[in-house]
Amino acid sequence: MIQAPLSRQYSQKLEKLIPGGVNSPFRSFREVGGHTLFFCRGTGSKILDVDGNTYIDYVGAWGPSILGHAAPECVAAVYETMKKGFLFGAPHELEIELAELVQQCLPSMQKMRFVNSGTEAVMSSIRLARGVTKRDLVLMFEGCYHGHNDATLANHSDGIPEEVRNKTIHATFNNLDTVEKAFLENPGKIACVILEPVTGSMGVVVPRDGFLKGLKELCRKYGALLIFDEVLTGFRIALGGAQEYYGVRPDITCLGKALGGGMPIGAYGGSAEIMDHLMPIGKVYQAGTFSGNPMSMAGGVATLKKLMLTGVYGSIEEKANWLFGGLRNALQEIHDKTGTTAPIQIQNVGSMFSLSFCEHPITKFGDARSIDADAYAKFFHALLSRGIYFPPSSTDAACISLAHSAGDITDTIEACTGAFLEVLVS
Numbered sequence: 001m002i003q004a005p006l007s008r009q010y011s012q013k014l015e016k017l018i019p020g021g022v023n024s025p026f027r028s029f030r031e032v033g034g035h036t037l038f039f040c041r042g043t044g045s046k047i048l049d050v051d052g053n054t055y056i057d058y059v060g061a062w063g064p065s066i067l068g069h070a071a072p073e074c075v076a077a078v079y080e081t082m083k084k085g086f087l088f089g090a091p092h093e094l095e096i097e098l099a100e101l102v103q104q105c106l107p108s109m110q111k112m113r114f115v116n117s118g119t120e121a122v123m124s125s126i127r128l129a130r131g132v133t134k135r136d137l138v139l140m141f142e143g144c145y146h147g148h149n150d151a152t153l154a155n156h157s158d159g160i161p162e163e164v165r166n167k168t169i170h171a172t173f174n175n176l177d178t179v180e181k182a183f184l185e186n187p188g189k190i191a192c193v194i195l196e197p198v199t200g201s202m203g204v205v206v207p208r209d210g211f212l213k214g215l216k217e218l219c220r221k222y223g224a225l226l227i228f229d230e231v232l233t234g235f236r237i238a239l240g241g242a243q244e245y246y247g248v249r250p251d252i253t254c255l256g257k258a259l260g261g262g263m264p265i266g267a268y269g270g271s272a273e274i275m276d277h278l279m280p281i282g283k284v285y286q287a288g289t290f291s292g293n294p295m296s297m298a299g300g301v302a303t304l305k306k307l308m309l310t311g312v313y314g315s316i317e318e319k320a321n322w323l324f325g326g327l328r329n330a331l332q333e334i335h336d337k338t339g340t341t342a343p344i345q346i347q348n349v350g351s352m353f354s355l356s357f358c359e360h361p362i363t364k365f366g367d368a369r370s371i372d373a374d375a376y377a378k379f380f381h382a383l384l385s386r387g388i389y390f391p392p393s394s395t396d397a398a399c400i401s402l403a404h405s406a407g408d409i410t411d412t413i414e415a416c417t418g419a420f421l422e423v424l425v426s
């Protein structure tokens with residue numbers, strides 16, 4: 001195990017002040033064991049803990065750090081902006097700039113609203129869908145994560161009233177029959193179908209051929225709106241997110257994470273016709289003191305301008321493919337030498353990937369239940385001690401950033417090979 005006495009001490013202190021010692025449960029090391037690490041610096045692909053250990057980072061702050069940590073262009077833009085005032089509670093020129101850039105990347109977002117997190121984007125888009133369709137029910141997919149709003153957490157948290165739970169129906173990812181069945185069982189009642197077009201919280205599960213297109217057709221047939229939660233996939237799997245990658249345009253898109261390059265942000269948008277149902281034009285209410293704040297806008301503009309440069313996605317994908325190829329070779333070599341077939345699934349789209357300890361590929365939530373969390377925990381710690389930081393959770397997606405270098409990838413393949421051997425052979 002990594003030596004991190006100061007992190008241990010800080011963890012113990014924070015646990016007395018904040019439940020579980022974390023302000024978001026994802027950050028906790030409960031699943032993998034040991035105490036949570038405290039980080040004090042992030043530069044490019046590396047993060048440094050308070051005990052002086054440096055790691056090549058594949059968590060990327062759970063998605064936002066697509067350019068790497070403290071990308072110079074973001075730091076400069078935010079700094080210059082904040083010097084002029086943090087917040088005006090009134091529109092700001094940078095909102096125009098960011099909205100125009102978002103629209104260029106995702107043309108389905110003819111109009112949008114900036115909010116402060118992915119959760120807010122999802123919560124607001126569900127209210128909007130309900131307001132537009134005058135229907136109540138939300139159809140989502142088991143295993144998809146959409147933040148901590150009541151509607152989509154339904155079965156996963158106490159504190160959500162029964163009446164609210166009953167407004168959410170669950171279908172099976174990659175299975176259109178379960179969606180049509182839900183429509184048939186609830187005629188004229190489903191306001192929206194919401195999904196992560198590529199999932200990030202049950203391993204990286206990709207949509208089967210025709211799944212997204214089929215969803216759109218079902219939504220049209222039964223009068224519901226299709227919401228793509230691209231909080232994780234937006235600007236990650238392609239500049240135009242999953243809707244560009246798979247060629248299917250949703251009615252409403254939710255964004256967050258990479259959009260701000262590390263600054264707190266969310267956004268949702270769609271056609272002008274849909275978006276103009278929002279107040280002050282329409283009757284659907286949504287607001288926010290910090291929404292569209294200049295610093296988040298500046299972080300977003302700097303990030304998107306960089307991502308829009310030619311060759312950026314090619315460069316990230318090249319590194320990603322090199323990494324996945326290296327990991328698959330390592331597993332094959334272990335098999336050739338020891339006869340051990342590794343029960344590990346490497347699933348990815350672009351720079352978003354998961355490494356799941358289970359026998360079969362994951363295509364839906366049911367498959368993710370067979371993930372061996374203990375084996376992942378061993379792997380996680382074996383990697384930490386080799387200077388690699390993966391998500392402290394067996395089901396969450398990891399990310400590669402533009403800042404990861406060829407040397408990082410080589411070091412990661414070497415560390416993973418050692419960690420595979422430690423977990424699989426010892």
Ligand SMILES: Cc1ncc(COP(=O)(O)O)c(C=O)c1O
Pocket residue numbers: 062116117118119120122145146147148196200229230231232256257
């Ligand atoms: C797909 C997806 N939607 C929504 C959210 C919630 O975003 P936030 O944590 O910014 O509220 C997340 C966060 O992990 C996410 O991955």
